[in-house]
């Protein structure tokens with residue numbers, strides 16, 4: 001029986017860069033999750049009988065919300081829900097299922113790289129029928145519905161056991177529990193030359209993949225160990241845990257420090273990689289060298305044709321605005337399209353659907369292609385492995401040659417986390433107030449050539465996104481970008497992105513902090529960061 005439950009709205013259910021993210025106790029307030037999921041359904045044009053994919057990264061509170069989501073789906077007339085066993089689905093695997101099974105959409109429970117556990121973070125996002133994150137017009141409609149919600153509809157009886165594969169029914173709706181890995185692994189085999197990668201590994205090439213006790217463990221084991229023949233111990237921290245083993249599943253220099261240290265050792269592996277909570281981000285480390293996400297995007301764009309799926313070449317590349325312009329140089333040289341979008345994977349969906357771009361990437365450790373509509377950590381690792389298997393060179397040699405051919409875009413991102421929201425907003429407002437008078441100003445040897453607050457008009461549907469980050473561009477093309485994160489759950493996080501192009505190969509081996517020194521100092525002068533945030537240095541530099 002369908003039951004209608006009376007509820008009262010919350011006023012803070014506005015999705016951010018990637019869905020609604022809050023602390024677990026916040027989500028545990030009465031009806032908080034049910035309200036949001038019902039608001040999603042209320043915002044959609046549902047005819048009844050649709051298919052919905054449901055899964056998450058296995059973090060604390062995942063199971064409870066999945067069982068609730070299944071009952072809500074039955075209460076709202078869905079014909080079928082496809083659920084990963086034990087509620088597990090990586091974000092790219094969910095995107096793949098939505099597309100393969102022609103679902104009308106999917107609910108993905110994750111707070112991505114944010115920590116988990118009873119006091120950790122939780123999140124809910126909705127992906128639409130193309131498999132990608134809901135665009136802004138949909139997330140705005142969901143927020144509007146959440147502000148006035150007065151009831152939700154659920155199936156009265158409990159949801160079926162999601163730890164057993166197979167089909168059962170809840171009322172008229174079919175609940176199909178599937179192996180979360182199988183379809184995804186099969187898709188990867190169609191994209192890459194598994195034979196060649198297997199041959200490379202058989203030759204003694206050593207790889208280490210850190211799953212950070214998050215969702216990619218089972219995917220990595222199946223693909224790298226079972227299908228590609230790597231030794232079982234090459235996948236570490238492979239058991240998904242509700243609290244990620246107490247760690248922070250963010251594959252960056254701070255949280256993947258152990259992986260990086262091993263790759264810096266003389267006798268370390270040849271190739272290291274890590275992914276995040278829900279499996280959409282990636283970190284690539286070569287022996288003795290960490291590959292910045294922006295460089296990784298550029299290298300993959302330049303070498304994608306070495307993998308079977310992209311052998312005919314790629315249509316174009318898209319990157320988020322703060323991502324370095326290294327990929328632009330590849331696109332310009334190869335005569336393919338290059339698009340600059342606001343931060344957030346949702347902005348790539350239309351470009352991918354229209355066939356304008358094949359590969360997309362972001363400085364925030366996300367790379368992906370038109371095989372799904374999400375960034376995809378394991379995919380990025382496999383594309384790197386495919387390139388390495390073809391070129392039979394080290395990661396360091398590939399990067400060096402890339403910079404020699406295209407020049408090097410030195411790049412760093414400085415994060416100031418959990419700062420006072422008022423101070424953060426004040427800093428951004430002050431920058432915006434000064435934009436008009438910025439051009440022509442000199443800071444040391446740097447002269448401002450342009451300054452603006454990035455806005456974007458989607459070339460496919462014409463929608464406009466404003467206030468997407470303050471850009472200060474200097475003559476010669478160096479940039480400083482300031483923006484506030486849209487994924488944090490406490491206070492505000494200020495991100496400062498710093499970039500400088502260097503054509504001279506003799507200078508390509510400089511440490512980035514040295515190559516960027518003047519810009520880093522200038523970022524503080526222009527942004528008044530220390531003064532306004534009372535922080536002497538960033539919490540994380542990537």
Ligand code: G16
Pocket residue numbers: 017018111112113276280281320343344345346362364366484485486487488495
């Ligand atoms: C999400 C989005 C990404 C975005 C990132 C960082 O990633 O999907 O597109 O680049 O957040 O956002 P912000 O700078 O606003 O914190 P994820 O992996 O958290 O879903």
